[in-house]
Amino acid sequence: MQHETDNLGDEIQTIAARRFMPRVDHLVPREGSDRPIAGDGPIRLILNGWFMHQPRAWPPHARIDPLFVSFHVTDAGGRRRLLTRTRPRDLILGRHLVYLKAHEPIGARDRDTLAALRAKGIDAYYSGCLTLTLPPRDMPKTGEVIAVDLSEAMLAELERRIGRKPVIVTHNAEGGLDHDERVRQAEALLDLYAGAACVVTTRLHCALPCLAFGTPVLFVNKGDANSRVQPALDLARNCTAAEFLAGEGGYDPLDPPPNPDDFRPLAAAMEARCEAFIAGSAA
Structure with missing residues (x-):
């Protein structure tokens, strides 16, 4: 994924995901994953990180086939909250709950996100952060x-x-x-x-x-x-x-x-999931 923040920790998360990819065809902005993508066919994306500073940019584009691992959905306001008065968690786990249900199980980076997902009836597990891999x-x-x-x-x-x-x-x-x-x-x-x-x-x-x-x-x-x-x-x-x-x-x-x-068990489990997900794109 591509980031537009002042934190190089976001690129460190990108590096952790990129190593599982045989190649990178597209850079998908984390805060704009709903934007049109050039070309045809599905795009496999390891969707890890903090979502969303801009909650209206959700869900991701229909061509994106996501693996939800190391997923953190913030309960804080974003740059658009002053206009929308919508918390990212309320939007993602409310109006767009069906999107997450379609891509279960969801790997939560932290236990707060895990509890929020499970409270909505989503099949979720504690993955930890992808940078552990x-x-x-x-x-x-x-x-x-x-x-x-x-x-x-x-x-x-x-x-x-x-x-x-x-x-x-x-x-x-x-x-x-x-x-x-x-x-x-x-x-x-x-x-x-x-x-x-x-x-x-x-x-x-x-x-x-x-x-x-x-x-x-x-x-x-x-x-x-x-x-x-x-x-x-x-x-x-x-x-x-x-x-x-x-x-x-x-x-x-x-x-x-x-x-x-x-x-170590968290890292090993995430590696196995990511490798199986990417291998499935070549099947």
Whole structure:
């Protein structure tokens, strides 16, 4: 899928889906999947991510044959909510409920989405996030501690713990970049995480790829809605921003504990579903 946000985590989700594809024929905008698509015949699309900032752009175009996995439907307002007063969840799980019923089972990225789907009688299961399926990268180990989108106060605390400045990076993309450049930058971030000694981050789509790569990671919850970041809270070592700033929890970035491996069954199940879905397009 193609994204129009300032978050390179969206491209990281695209990279996770793209690796299952034998080729990419179309770039489908996440917030415009209802738009006409050139050509004829069905298009198989792994439909993962957060839906929708623009709830009126739903359901996807009739030519799209979707696999719903790692699906998060937000209960928050989008850019059009001020005009429509419609919450994305109310639209997708209300007026367009029949669309989801036609594509069951639905893999929910988080347990809040799972509960909302099941409350509407939809056959759904907890999939976790597709970025958990990213394969290991053969990158040289740098010994670096990477700080990803930490506040100034968090950076100061991390520097105190390690006795030097960490490598500082962000998932915030520059404006005006085309899709290929955004993907290139997202790939560079993944390479950096794969080679790191430890990563401390507030970003969901940094923490989960680090689990997949085996890179020790600490997820700091800066106060985002727990439903959105629940996969990191369930699967990665984590703490609140207040706990991190207070030095609580005993996490040593210079000698980090190994990551939990509870994510592995989720990743294996998602891989199997995606591979079977794409293989069916060639049958």
